[in-house]
Amino acid sequence: AQSVTQLDSHVSVSEGTPVLLRCNYSSSYSPSLFWYVQHPNKGLQLLLKYTSAATLVKGINGFEAEFKKSETSFHLTKPSAHMSDAAEYFCVVSGVPNDYKLSFGAGTTVTVRA
Amino acid sequence: NAGVMQNPRHLVRRRGQEARLRCSPMKGHSHVYWYRQLPEEGLKFMVYLQKENIIDESGMPKERFSAEFPKEGPSILRIQQVVRGDSAAYFCASSPPQGYTEAFFGQGTRLTVV
Numbered sequence: 001a002q003s004v005t006q007l008d009s010h011v012s013v014s015e016g017t018p019v020l021l022r023c024n025y026s027s028s029y030s031p032s033l034f035w036y037v038q039h040p041n042k043g044l045q046l047l048l049k050y051t052s053a054a055t056l057v058k059g060i061n062g063f064e065a066e067f068k069k070s071e072t073s074f075h076l077t078k079p080s081a082h083m084s085d086a087a088e089y090f091c092v093v094s095g096v097p098n099d100y101k102l103s104f105g106a107g108t109t110v111t112v113r114a
Numbered sequence: 115n116a117g118v119m120q121n122p123r124h125l126v127r128r129r130g131q132e133a134r135l136r137c138s139p140m141k142g143h144s145h146v147y148w149y150r151q152l153p154e155e156g157l158k159f160m161v162y163l164q165k166e167n168i169i170d171e172s173g174m175p176k177e178r179f180s181a182e183f184p185k186e187g188p189s190i191l192r193i194q195q196v197v198r199g200d201s202a203a204y205f206c207a208s209s210p211p212q213g214y215t216e217a218f219f220g221q222g223t224r225l226t227v228v
Contacts, residue, residue, distance in 0.1 A: 004156070036219070043117060044205065044219035090156060100147060100209070101170070102217065104156030 002027040002093045006105035013081045014113045021076040021108045023091035032099070033074045034092040035065055038107075044090070050074065061085070086112045116141070118208050118220035119188075126226045133193040133200070135223045139208030146189040147217060148181060151203040163189060196227045 007022040025031060035047040048059025055067040061084075065076045074091060091105040119138040127133050139146050144165050149157040162170040163183035174181065178196075183189040193200055203224050207217035 006156075041221065043221045044207075046216060046218075049216070100145070100162055100217070101159050101173075102149075102157070104149075104151075104158070106154060106156045 002029075002031060002103050004091050004093050004103055004105040006089075006091050006108050008108050009106065010109045010111070012111045012113060015083055016080050019076075019078040019081045019085065019110065021089050021091075021110070023074045023076065023105060024072050025074060025091070025093045026072060027093055032094045033065075033067060034094075034102070035059065035063070035074075035076050036090045036092055037087045038090070039087045047076070047089075081110075081112050083112050083114065086110055118143075118206055118218050120204075120206050120220035120223050122223060123221060124224050124226070126228060127196050128228055129197060130195050133196050133225055133227075135191040135193075135204050135206075135225070136188040137191070137206030137208075137220060138188040139206075140218055142210060143208035143218070144211040145209045146183050147207045147209075148189075148191050149205045149207065151205065151222070153202070157205055160191075193225075196225075198227050201225055201227045 003026050005024045013019050033050040036044045037047050038044050047063050048057045050057045050067045058064045063078050065074055067074050088107045088109050090107050092102050094102050121136050146163045148160040150160055151157045160173040161181045166185055178194045180192045203222045205222045207219045209217050
């Protein structure tokens with residue numbers, strides 16, 4: 001079985017400063033890992049995914065995440081926050097590549113201060 | 115190409131009533147997945163359907179919950195005799211028929227049982 005822990009339920013940053021959202025996972029297999037974002041009144045949107053290729057994954061809107069097997073982490077970062085980044089972010093794992101059964105973290109709410 | 119459409123967006127039911135949640139997958143997608151998000155928790159897998167078939171319902175509660183995806187029309191998640199504990203956000207996702215690589219999520223239906 002696989003699971004995900006998002007270490008921060010809320011993160012507040014100033015516009016133009018870096019964003020770091022922390023995620024630790026557990027999995028019996030080599031996992032696939034994802035970050036999804038949900039803006040208010042919108043569906044979940046895939047930001048990026050890791051599927052055992054390069055450990056540094058680049059996604060949309062300037063986000064990237066690094067897979068660290070030794071630390072079982074998949075933290076999401078962005079060098080410079082924008083007001084439009086205010087949303088809820090979910091770290092997600094599937095136990096095997098292309099497994100449809102996804103395990104979600106509880107989510108991290110990001111607020112961006114002007 | 116419209117995304118995954120869920121309706122209603124918000125649904126209020128009294129205890130003991132039935133709730134019907136609808137999901138229209140993206141055009142060309144024949145696989146549908148339902149997830150439930152309880153307050154302060156991540157999304158939890160409920161059921162995976164293809165047209166006229168339930169593939170995996172391992173996450174569905176044993177009683178009162180059912181799902182279908184008919185040949186024509188949207189997928190329906192049905193909750194009979196709702197209780198307060200059923201209050202949650204229910205998300206639908208779809209993927210194309212040529213094998214799972216990514217799920218596209220709808221905006222969710224927020225069910226409140228009063």
